[in-house]
Amino acid sequence: MCKMLKHFLSAFPLTAGLLLALVSCNETGSSQAAAGSPEPPFVPAAGTTATGTATNTPGAPTPDSLHLISPGRAGRLRLGMTEKKLLAVVPAGQLRRTTYQDKGLTLPAYEMTDAQQPAAPATILHLIGDSTHGYILRRIRIYDPQYRTAEGIGVGSPFGAARQNLGLTKVRPTPAGFAAVSGQVQMAWVIDPNSLPTKHPEEMNSADIPPAARITGVLLYR
Template sequence: MQCLSPTYRATAWAAFLACGLAACDSPTGRTPASSGSAGTPFEAGNTATDPAAAAQRLAANANVPDSLHLISPGRVGRLRLNQTEKGLLALVPVSQLTKTSYQYQGATYPAYEMRDAQEPSAPPTILEMDGSEKEGYRLRRIRIRDPQYRTAEGIGVGSPFGAARQTYGLTRVRFNEQDYVAISGTMRIGWILDEKSLPAKHSSDMSSADIPPATRITGVIVVR
């Protein structure tokens, strides 16, 4: 074996150490530090030492919907509030729609039950219109009972109320028409709550702090 001088050996060892440190700091070798901010509604600050928080994060990520089932302010999938009935019928195949009606403030308006093309047996989404025959009808409100539809944060039918409250900062819960609904003003979304999970002798206007976090969301209302 060729004998190396002490100077050469020292230089080579220093280069090896420098290379090893660079690898540890590379994008593929680096372990991200805990940011301390919650990436999901129930994620703890350090999931590396909190297996339960890590499991909750994975569950939330699994609930992130595809673009056709995404709930966002003023939109549900490809549907957007205030679009015309003509535009709606051009967007959704007639085979998925059943025409119906609903009552609002003593008047009757047209509505559609929309079946999901991927899961025809899922609860239909109700598309409520307003306007008049003379001026035409527009999409006013969307009622969802199908758990496939969720927000980008993974909140939807079946989620615990505590997740919605922590994520969207809800303040009041009110009886609205036929349901108890927690309203998120910034999202323009109402979360229909399972009334059987509410405290006994509850009022029609409650603080969200009085709602048990485990109360299930049974429906979602997207409004203008």
């Protein structure tokens, strides 16, 4: 196409020089674009995809399906499941009956050990209900670092990673300790008290928590 255009322009000497220069510039620009790699129109911020979806935190371990934390779920456990279902999915050898106190009431609970790492900290399962209508799983307290979100956040993670990837609405006291609460997904991230500012208020803004503060527990609630 370019050869035909140059042949045609040779018949018009007054304008040929200018137009041939334009053709030459276009050819040069095209060859440079083909040779190089143009920058993408959008470069997502660290920790997100182009659609804004959270990605795995660099260096964080990826959990298997038995240790994956998601809203209302921790591995095979699901908030709201009946005690009967709970006993069907967790082997009896991993459960120890116990109780907890709530508003003056003594309610049943279980301590659940991990099948893969029996020496890991037990997961605490709080039930609610009564003996007449039965009990359901109300809360899950996780202290085992094997449990992680899809982004790789769990016990031992820096608070800054949770703040970047998860919706944290407030930081306040919870039944499990001083924690950053995400009301949207009903999770709370218990923060190491030794890494908090001294004499901190009862409620804090998540921006006031040091990014390096360590998560010591995860609370799933309903």
